[in-house]
Amino acid sequence: QRYVYRFGGGVSDGGGGDRNLLGGKGANLAEMASIGLPVPPGFTISTAMCTRYYEEGGAFPDSLRDEVADGLAHIEEITGKRFGDAADPLLVSVRSGARASMPGMMDTVLNLGLNDRTVEGLAAASGDPRFAWDSYRRFIQMYSDVVLELDHSRFEEALEIAKEDQGYGLDTDMTAADWRSLVAEYKALVEELWGKPFPQDVHDQLWGAIGAVFGSWQSERAKVYRRLNYIPASWGTAVNVQAMVFGNMGDTSATGVAFTRDPAKGDNAYYGEFLINAQGEDVVAGIRTPQYLTRAAREAAGARAASMEEAMPQVYGELARVFDLLERHYRDMQDIEFTVQQGKLWMLQTRSGKRTAKAALKIAVDMAGEGLISEEEAVARVDPAALDQLLHPTLDPAAPRDVLTTGLPASPGAASGAVVFTADAAEEAAQAGRDVILVRVETSPEDIHGMHAAKGILTARGGMTSHAAVVARGMGRPCVSGAGALSIGKDGMRIGDRVIAAGEVITIDGSTGEVMAGAVPTIQPELVGDFGTLMAWADKVRRLKVRTNAETPLDCRTAREFGAEGIGLCRTEHMFFDAARITAVRQMILASDEAGRRAALDRLLPEQRSDFVEIFEVMVGLPCTIRLLDPPLHEFLPHEEVEFAEVAAAAGLDVDTLKRRAAELHEFNPMLGHRGCRLGVTYPEIYEMQARAIFEAAVLVAEKSGDAPVPEIMIPLVATKRELELMKAVVDRAAEAVFAEKGRRIDYLVGTMIELPRAALKAGEIAEAGAFFSFGTNDLTQTTLGVSRDDAARFLSGYVEQGIYAKDPFVSLDVEGVGELVSLAAERGRATRPDIKLGICGEHGGDPASIAFCEQVGLDYVSASPYRVPIARLAAAQAAL
Ligand code: PEP
Numbered sequence: 001q002r003y004v005y006r007f008g009g010g011v012s013d014g015g016g017g018d019r020n021l022l023g024g025k026g027a028n029l030a031e032m033a034s035i036g037l038p039v040p041p042g043f044t045i046s047t048a049m050c051t052r053y054y055e056e057g058g059a060f061p062d063s064l065r066d067e068v069a070d071g072l073a074h075i076e077e078i079t080g081k082r083f084g085d086a087a088d089p090l091l092v093s094v095r096s097g098a099r100a101s102m103p104g105m106m107d108t109v110l111n112l113g114l115n116d117r118t119v120e121g122l123a124a125a126s127g128d129p130r131f132a133w134d135s136y137r138r139f140i141q142m143y144s145d146v147v148l149e150l151d152h153s154r155f156e157e158a159l160e161i162a163k164e165d166q167g168y169g170l171d172t173d174m175t176a177a178d179w180r181s182l183v184a185e186y187k188a189l190v191e192e193l194w195g196k197p198f199p200q201d202v203h204d205q206l207w208g209a210i211g212a213v214f215g216s217w218q219s220e221r222a223k224v225y226r227r228l229n230y231i232p233a234s235w236g237t238a239v240n241v242q243a244m245v246f247g248n249m250g251d252t253s254a255t256g257v258a259f260t261r262d263p264a265k266g267d268n269a270y271y272g273e274f275l276i277n278a279q280g281e282d283v284v285a286g287i288r289t290p291q292y293l294t295r296a297a298r299e300a301a302g303a304r305a306a307s308m309e310e311a312m313p314q315v316y317g318e319l320a321r322v323f324d325l326l327e328r329h330y331r332d333m334q335d336i337e338f339t340v341q342q343g344k345l346w347m348l349q350t351r352s353g354k355r356t357a358k359a360a361l362k363i364a365v366d367m368a369g370e371g372l373i374s375e376e377e378a379v380a381r382v383d384p385a386a387l388d389q390l391l392h393p394t395l396d397p398a399a400p401r402d403v404l405t406t407g408l409p410a411s412p413g414a415a416s417g418a419v420v421f422t423a424d425a426a427e428e429a430a431q432a433g434r435d436v437i438l439v440r441v442e443t444s445p446e447d448i449h450g451m452h453a454a455k456g457i458l459t460a461r462g463g464m465t466s467h468a469a470v471v472a473r474g475m476g477r478p479c480v481s482g483a484g485a486l487s488i489g490k491d492g493m494r495i496g497d498r499v500i501a502a503g504e505v506i507t508i509d510g511s512t513g514e515v516m517a518g519a520v521p522t523i524q525p526e527l528v529g530d531f532g533t534l535m536a537w538a539d540k541v542r543r544l545k546v547r548t549n550a551e552t553p554l555d556c557r558t559a560r561e562f563g564a565e566g567i568g569l570c571r572t573e574h575m576f577f578d579a580a581r582i583t584a585v586r587q588m589i590l591a592s593d594e595a596g597r598r599a600a601l602d603r604l605l606p607e608q609r610s611d612f613v614e615i616f617e618v619m620v621g622l623p624c625t626i627r628l629l630d631p632p633l634h635e636f637l638p639h640e641e642v643e644f645a646e647v648a649a650a651a652g653l654d655v656d657t658l659k660r661r662a663a664e665l666h667e668f669n670p671m672l673g674h675r676g677c678r679l680g681v682t683y684p685e686i687y688e689m690q691a692r693a694i695f696e697a698a699v700l701v702a703e704k705s706g707d708a709p710v711p712e713i714m715i716p717l718v719a720t721k722r723e724l725e726l727m728k729a730v731v732d733r734a735a736e737a738v739f740a741e742k743g744r745r746i747d748y749l750v751g752t753m754i755e756l757p758r759a760a761l762k763a764g765e766i767a768e769a770g771a772f773f774s775f776g777t778n779d780l781t782q783t784t785l786g787v788s789r790d791d792a793a794r795f796l797s798g799y800v801e802q803g804i805y806a807k808d809p810f811v812s813l814d815v816e817g818v819g820e821l822v823s824l825a826a827e828r829g830r831a832t833r834p835d836i837k838l839g840i841c842g843e844h845g846g847d848p849a850s851i852a853f854c855e856q857v858g859l860d861y862v863s864a865s866p867y868r869v870p871i872a873r874l875a876a877a878q879a880a881l
């Protein structure tokens, strides 16, 4: 089996289609080389090697040594330099490259191949000793950090002290001699921290770096990132070894990163940053302030330092041509790394650029308009889950703001929360249900878990392409980066003479860069423009209907604005918790006989009726699935000692009776206890009241608006046909009674939830009694897996980490297991009743992967919470494509 694939100098062993084998970076380097772009020659060790490396307990097969030697020979032939040559050494970069871009992995080692001998050769051959010694110290610093995993702050400190001793402000002030003596210090530091001298053998250096890349695949940070992004551990990473080109060879050299369109707003304009006389990591690390790429961007920002367009017009022109070519070739916005070595442009990377949801929408709609992609492709391009970013509130422009400072608008959206200064603190606070803003000088891959837990991210250093900015955009977290006026000290964060301590609330606006004290009120977004256009295209292609899970008129209105085509689940128990009715609910529960229960239910009837009237008015003409009471009754009783007296008084009982009744209702497994239709079987008068309220409301609304709603009355937790028959009879009797009283009939359906494995298995029989099924996949997952949905959090993440379930089965449907029950029930239900209506109303109804499954099984609709309705519309469209 072959593991090494060459590229550059007219050779491309792989191509853009080999992403699985070569990783994203390797595949695109091969692709760029094959379309004639200037790519430094190199080779990729495939992801298959990563898998084998782990299978063999962290060892390489002998054959790999020969293949790597051949790869090096390829680079040597094209560059005319030799690896380890004392006169004119070849230097290489070593980078990881998984299928999906993955922060948290060992990233890059540059200038590999330098040692005490070759550095002299590099100095002589380049005629620039300063450059050579600068490169050598960079190499030791990076290699020590990412390969040897030594404490990088010690190296940074040494550099700071060296600069201070000389009275320098910038790295660029350092002379060849200064770098040379720093190299000596670095080597001493390596011996001190590692216990061995810095490796002088260039082949040892190379194998060390290759091993570190493969090793980093199983680092904690990489595992966390994979878990959050559903990346399987089996994918592995590739390693790219490539000839170095140097952006730090004087003022005709530079390095930069660019996007072919604005990744924050989506505008069709080049966007990026570059640094003259620098190497790649300088741009991202935020050590020097990068310059703009285009004159327009520089002018818009009011910056003084010349843009690349002005400083290097010829190379800029070439770069712009490459941008256009890459966009047309990949038919997508590209994220590019480049280096200019003494006036010659080299491409180091291209990939589809990460972007905000807003930019994703605009770019997709624009590209369809430009004829670059079709409307369907535009629909396919936008990640439905990312729409979440657009659907959430933004800062109310009319609200007063106490602006502390302004940084860069790195990732849009507004967020308020208590200030925390470490990723761990962010995670802890989030687990305790608190909203926090993570404030850091800058972020690194070690902070990923905290960034994910935080509502927003604020950094003091770093540009629009800094780690914080890129990761926040990818995660959809609002981010303000590079707020230079901010410093972090022992007492908190300081801005001018204001100090904000940990725990105090701030607000950040990632669209403007503003940082404000306190919580600033927000307003709802408007769903027009590109969003409306793309949703209209999505609606054209989707087959699945999208309904909403809602129980208040406000939720119903929000959902309709988001495009809901009906209610898929109205959980009526939520109405029972209302402060005005809970007493009547409790009296009903505590009643000692049916007469007592009926008296309490009579008081609840008008309240329920008015709930339904309001909902039907909002949803007029649309189907409304209303579920009768589901939770065990003790949920409505007090749990705290202090509440008993008050509740007893309100219900007209003595405290002891109340306590006794509460104790009687106690269950060991309430989720498998007296709940769902089991309540209806024991106390049919409860369901009778609810059905009456629904029909009275429907008749009222029909009389008022002339357009009758179509109630779909749903019986929960059915396991047998008989249960459904009994409950349907209760509902039908209530319907006939109301129709007779009012002298008006309306259409309605009675159906059931499928939430228990038995119901799924006996769906053929159950369909004889019900006109529709709605898959309650929350309970169905719980009962099929035998995993309590309320207690699973404690161990499920470990299950996902170990690959037992690919994703949290309560978030994304366990298609193999629970899915089989769903498809079997759908099939059996349809066999009995070909026109049976099938839907899903568990949380999975708003999850794109689960929606794809619903399309496959041919359900009629999915139902999602209001804010997820647009996500479901887009996901349903993508599922149909
Ligand atoms: C379900 O079980 O999937 C469902 C929608 O009902 P609930 O979440 O209210 O139990």
Ligand code: MG
Residues within 6 Å of the ligand: 755, 776, 778, 779
């Ligand atoms: Mg349920």
